[in-house]
Structure formats: C-alpha cells, structure tokens
Amino acid sequence: MWRHIAANTMTFLIVALFLLVGGISWGVREYRAPGPLTEAICLPVPGGVANTDALTETLLERGAITSAFIYESGARYTEKSGEIKRGQFRIPAAASMEEIIDIVTRGGRNTCGTQVIYRVGINRTVVDVRELDAVSNSFVDVVSFEAGQLEVPEEYAEVRAAGDATYRVVIAEGATSWQILDALGKIDILRADVTDVPAEGTLAPRDYDIVEGDTVSSVLDEMRTAQQIILTEAWQNRAEGLPLISADEALILASIIEKETGVSGERGQVASVFVNRLNQGMRLQTDPTVIYGITGGEGVLGRGLRQSELRAETPWNTYVIEGLPPTPIANPGEASIQAALNPDTTDYIFFVADGTGGHAFATNLDDHNRNVARWREIEAERADSD
Template identity: 60%
Template sequence: MWRHIASNALTLLIVMMFLAGGLIVWGQQEYVAEGPLDDAICLEVERGTNMRRLSGKLVDQGAISSRAIFRMGADYSDKTSQLKAGSFLVPAGASMEEVIDIVTRGGASTCGTEVVYRIGVNQVQTVVRELDPATNEYAEVAKFTREEPVAERYTEVSQDPDTRFRVAVAEGVTSWQIVDALNSFDLLEDDVDEVPGEGLLAPDSYEITPGTEVDDVLAQMQSRQEQIMEELWAARSEDAPVGTQEDALILASIVEKETAVPDERRQVASVFANRLEQGMRLQTDPTVIYGITRGERVLGRGLRQSELRAETPWNTYVIDGLPPTPIANPGRASIEAALNPDETDYIFFVADGTGGHAFAQTLDEHNRNVARWREIEAERAAAQEADAPVEN
C-alpha cells in the first residue's frame, strides 16, 4: 500500500512539474507577445508609483493582459527598481517587455505636453502643444503673445514637472530681439543687459528647464552658430564672394532678410556676389532698415526716399561693399548660400508677386520686372479698397 501511495505521489509531482514548466513557458510567451493595445496611449507615471500600481493602471487602460506576468517580468529582468516618472508613449501592440523597457530606460519623456517659446521677427509667442498618441503628432492647445493675457492652460502645465520646454528662434531675428524675448520669459532667470554681436546666435530650437539662466541659453546659441560656421566655412566654394567668416555672416544675414523662399537663397546670393565682383553697390533695403532700427524694432512701413539717401554705415545705397556688421542672425541655409552661391549673371532682382523674386541680367529687363511688380501692387491696393467696409 505504501509503495502504491508513493508511486501516486511521485506521479503527481511529475505532473505538477510539467504543469509548472508549461506555465512558465506560457508566461514567457505572454510577456514578449504582442499586447492588446489597438491604439497608442500616453502613459503617465506619477512620482512614487511602483510596479504593482503601474501594472493595475496598465490593465485598466487595456495596455497589458496580466498584472502578475508584468510584475514577474520586471522582477526577472531586474527592472522593478528602475521605474521612471514621466509621460511615455506606448505604441499600439506593445508587448509587456516593451512597456517595461519604455518606463525604465530613462531620458526625456516621450509624450505629453510641451511649451514652445517662439521668437519671431514680428512677434514673440508662447505655444502649448500636446501629443496625440494616435497620430504621434503635436497639436496646439493654447497660444498667446506678450501683449495678450496668459493662457490658463499654460499656467497649468508650466507647474507640471513632466512638461518639456524649448525656445524656438526664427531665422532673421536680431540679437536684440532674442535677448529682449528671453528676458521676458518667466521660466528663465537672471536677465541680461548686454546683447551679443549681431549674427552670432544660431536660429534653432533649444531645450530649456525652469530656472535656466538667460546667459546659458545665449551661450548655447553662440556655440551652435560657431559650429555651423566652422563646418560650412570648411566646405565653402573656391569662388566664395567673401574672404572671412565675419563677412560670410554679413552676406548671409542680407540673404536671410531678402528672401523667405528656400530655393532662392543661392540665386539671391549670386546677385550680391556678382555686384561685389563688379564693384557695384549692393543697394538692398534690409540694410537701410537696419541702419534706422539697429535691430531693436520692426520698422513696420515702407522706406522713404530720404532714408534711402541717408548716410549710415549700413546703407548699401550709399556705401560700397558690405556693411560693417550682419543685420540679423542668419540660419544655416543662408550661410551655406553665401558661401556657395549659384553661378549666374544676375545683378538685379525684384518681388514677383508670388512671395519670390524675378531676376534679371540687364537694367532693361529689370525695369520691366519692376513695372510688372508695380502693376501687381496697384491691383492689390485696388482689391483691398474694394473690400474695405463702407463708412456711414
């Protein structure tokens, strides 16, 4: 009898071992298998959360199928203690293994809310953007200028430790405009009075954190512009119309202010290169405007004939060659165009009504282009007058 009992017990033990082994294999397969999420989600991991609470949240959101397997997988991979707080994008079909990796790898949050401080030529704007997990694209949920009331959503998210912040500087903004804007951002500390040299700050996007000093942001911008210039200077054309990096920045800033059409930059640069080579004055309006404003305001009107004749160091209708300094901070593409202009015979250009320009090799051709532009201006003025409301 005892032998029979022992035999049955041994059989039962073997069966249980096989069942346990099968359960482990099944659990491993479930851990790495495609998850139940039909659409991506933005997973918020609050500070102080542990794997037990997170596993429950993931089950509630339909992201995983088993709390126990999720926690055992985290334990087995030694990642239970590596859980990070933040906002994380969990893609559709993510396995439990992939979710564990997402919430433990560290680094910046991969979804959620970001605040962008945009420094433009004509205005400074604060924009709140939130990621739509389904499309993996950001959507604007609030924005305001310095002259407008602060958006309520901005006040809410700026206090959230998971919100990301960055400063986005547009091409063609002056150094004074950048400093003035940075000093106005409540997120930054220690305003500065000294304005960096014109052209020395790279238009780009810069990650910042609450409490960052204005000087630190300016240092990043200056370092990036130096890196860009060193790289592009080394790759410049043998026939580049400038002999120094300083002159390259000056010419690039003029190109930047003259056209907003990317495909035109090298053509515009070629016009100025040809004029410099032929000893002609550059005669470009943006330099005249800089002589009036010194980059500290937007002129907001057309130039007067008296201003075109006025003697300032930047008035290229009066001076020969390049002005003494850049007239704005040029972007990478304009610097590249100044150092590698197209090979053309153009020495004139004028607006063509499409946002671009009509180029010409001769004065007669240029005068025809100017006449056509005047017609377009007159047509637009007449259309605006026709659409204007009638006063009683």
C-alpha cells in the same frame, strides 16, 4: 555506489543547465514579444529617476508590461537601467519591453503630454499650449496668446500649476539678437539674467527644449554653440572662389540673404546675385541693411524707406558703402548660411519682388527695369483694391 552518485549528479547538472538555457530563452522571447497594451499611453518619467525601479512600478500599474523581473533584467543586461531620460513619452499599443526601454532611454524630444511652445517671431512672441492625445497621436490646441501679457489665460496658468508640461522655444530665422533677448525675457519660466545684447548673427534660429528655472544666459549659450557648429562646418565645405575672406563675412552675407527672401527655393539665387556683385565690385544695394542701420535691430521699421534714408551714410547702408556691412543684420538660419557659402551658379546681378512672395531675377539692367515696372503695376493694383 560512487559511480551511481556521480552519474546522478551529472544528470542533475545537465537537466539544470537545460532548464537554465530554456528559461533564459523564454525570458528573451518574452522581453521582445508584443506587450499587453491595447492602446497607446502617455508615460511621464519625472526627473531624478536614476534606475528602472520607480518606472517599473508605473509600467505595471498602467498595464504596459507583464513581468517586472524580465523588464528589469533586460534593462540591466543591455546596460540601460541607468540611462532613463526625464520627459513624457508615447508608448504605442503592443510595445514590447525591449521597445519601452529604448523609448525611455533614447532621449530627444518629448513625444506626448502637454506642450508649451514659445514661438519667437520677428514682430511678436506667441505662446501655444497643446495636448497630444496618445491614442490618436495627434495634437489638440488648448490656448494661444501673445507673450508679455499682464494676465495670462487660465488654461496656461493651470498647465503651469500642474507641473507636468514640457516647454520649447522656437526662434524664427531672421530674428535679431535684440528681438531674441527681448522675447526670452518675456518667457516666464526662464530666469532673466542677461542685459547685454548678444553679438548679431551668433544665435542659431531653431527649436530648443527648456525647463522651468533655466536661465536666459544658458539658452543663449546653447544658441551660440549651435550657430558656431553650423558656421564652422559650412565654412569648411564652402565653394571655391567666393569673395569672402572669413567665416564672419559669410555670416554677414547669410544674414542679408535671410532678410531678403523667405522662399527657401530661391536662397541660392539670391546668394548668387550678391556674390556676383561682390566679384564685380558693385554695391550690394539691399534695403534690409539700410533698415538695420536705422533700427539697430531693435524692432521693425514699420514703414517704407525714405529716399533720404537710402542716401544717408551709415555703416550698414549698402547703397552708399562698398562691399559688406560691418556686422550681420540678423541671425540667419542654416539654409541661408549654406546658400552664402554654396550659392547657385548664375549671371544674375539684379532681383526685385515678383508679387508672389518671391523675386524676378535679371542679368542686365534692361530686363531688371522691366521687372521693376511690372512690380510697380502689381503694387498699384493692390493699392486700388484696398
């Protein structure tokens, strides 16, 4: 009898084991199988969600998953249940539970919903409000206006009141530290807690995600950290034989390159001109440094340079001083920093605007004078057509 009981027990355990293994295999297949969504949705994930419970309920209500047990089991098994990120995320049609977990725990930029972008430029800061349609995966512009207005558009006020938008500030390459600080002070979701202008050149111009209540100082700290990382890495991988003794000098040169050209493809050539001039003991003779000596980086000059200003002795007037000015003249982007430390190899020592937005380069004065004469003709033709 005992043998009969033992045999039955063994049979039961074997069957149970097969059922367990089969159940797990089925659950894994369901976890990785295409989901029930027939079209993409925008999934808001509020702050404070530390586990999958609240999110699971939302996903069930939106018809994105079929089983709370399988979804939560998968999240726990992959150790992602405590890694859910705050934001708004686009969940594509037929996304599996595995894909959804990856989307909401991956982090990074929000991929749908209402976005408010503060674009800090050289002359002004523009606020763009746009909405991402989850189904078409394309943005629809809502409103655009200049920051600092006494009365903001109703559409913007409604977005602020709704409380579910995401915010980003975009810093233009070549903006000065004064311009950046002034612009951040006009962004109404930030708390202004800084009055001292950051050191010129130390802020990385790029995109930064912000949230309501952030301080200006915290955003500036993030910019400083980003710029230091970029500069340190570029300095470590610099070309040999550069006439630069420190990363600080590289930053100064990069800022001049940034202000001299907006054409990405010629940064290396512009850098080569200045490197060649430094190596040959020639003055840099670049207008943006003269302008910085006049404005101190506070706004734009708004007019052409006078001959008296080109002759005036200031620490930044590279028509008068030897070598580099004492500080950067703007906040250069990563591309200009890379160009300063890895310039093109050329014999160019002159360049002038060519009328297309770029420059004509020359290795000798005669060619340069011809390029200048052509530029003067272009200027005259444009003046006549106005």
